[in-house]
Amino acid sequence: MLLTTRFTRLVENHAESLSLRWAQEIRTNPLTSGYARFSKEELHDIVFSRFRRLGQWIEKREGLEKDIAKNFCEIGRERAKAGIKSSEMVYSLILEKDLVWNYIQDEGLIADGIDMNRALQFIGQLGYFFDKAIYFALVGYEHASVDESRTREEGEFEKTFEGFKHWIIRE
Numbered sequence: 001m002l003l004t005t006r007f008t009r010l011v012e013n014h015a016e017s018l019s020l021r022w023a024q025e026i027r028t029n030p031l032t033s034g035y036a037r038f039s040k041e042e043l044h045d046i047v048f049s050r051f052r053r054l055g056q057w058i059e060k061r062e063g064l065e066k067d068i069a070k071n072f073c074e075i076g077r078e079r080a081k082a083g084i085k086s087s088e089m090v091y092s093l094i095l096e097k098d099l100v101w102n103y104i105q106d107e108g109l110i111a112d113g114i115d116m117n118r119a120l121q122f123i124g125q126l127g128y129f130f131d132k133a134i135y136f137a138l139v140g141y142e143h144a145s146v147d148e149s150r151t152r153e154e155g156e157f158e159k160t161f162e163g164f165k166h167w168i169i170r171e
Contacts, residue, residue, distance in 0.1 A: 004122045007104050008055040014103070015051035019044045022099050031091050034084040047096055054100070058129045068129075069136045076140025086141050090134055097130040 011018065023043035026035045035043060050057060057068065079089040101123055104110075110119045 002118070004118055004125070005055070007119070007122050008058070010104065010107060011054045011100055012052055015048055018051050018099060018103060019048040022047050022096055025095055025099070026092055029091075029095070032088045032095070034082075034088045035092065037082075050096070051100075058125045065132075068132060072133045072136035073140030073143065076137035076142070077144040078140075079137070080141045080144030086138060089137055089141060093130055093134050093137065097126055100126060 020040075023040050023046075026032045026043055027038075027040070038046075056064070076089065080086075104119070104122070110116055
């Protein structure tokens with residue numbers, strides 16, 4: 001089994017404990033204080049499915065990119081409507097990525113130079129995914145403040161997705 005697959009499986013298999021760790025960090029971190037109004041269960045649910053399906057999220061499969069973009073646009077709209085600051089939302093996603101990477105490092109799966117090379121490949125994939133997630137979450141956040149009917153009429157999501165397709169889909 002490829003090491004990067006082992007990394008994703010490790011995260012997917014420990015999604016429960018990682019979600020609880022993330023929820024605790026988000027609730028207590030002063031840079032994400034807006035999330036303190038969410039229950040631990042709500043915070044857990046925010047990230048559990050992403051941790052559980054990490055392999056699907058970071059794969060570069062045709063067609064999945066649009067689903068990811070839509071998902072994170074919706075997350076951005078939800079956070080805006082919940083009164084979370086955009087900076088807090090972005091930082092929560094950064095903390096999520098850091099938690100995954102730190103967890104993999106702590107598990108001791110990186111034993112030699114070849115493993116380190118594969119680990120760097122994985123962190124590249126992870127960073128690429130979270131860059132897209134942050135961008136589209138911000139797009140959704142901004143659209144929450146715009147009249148929803150205007151956004152739908154003008155097809156803002158489609159325009160944005162098509163405009164950044166060269167960045168989203170890369171080999």
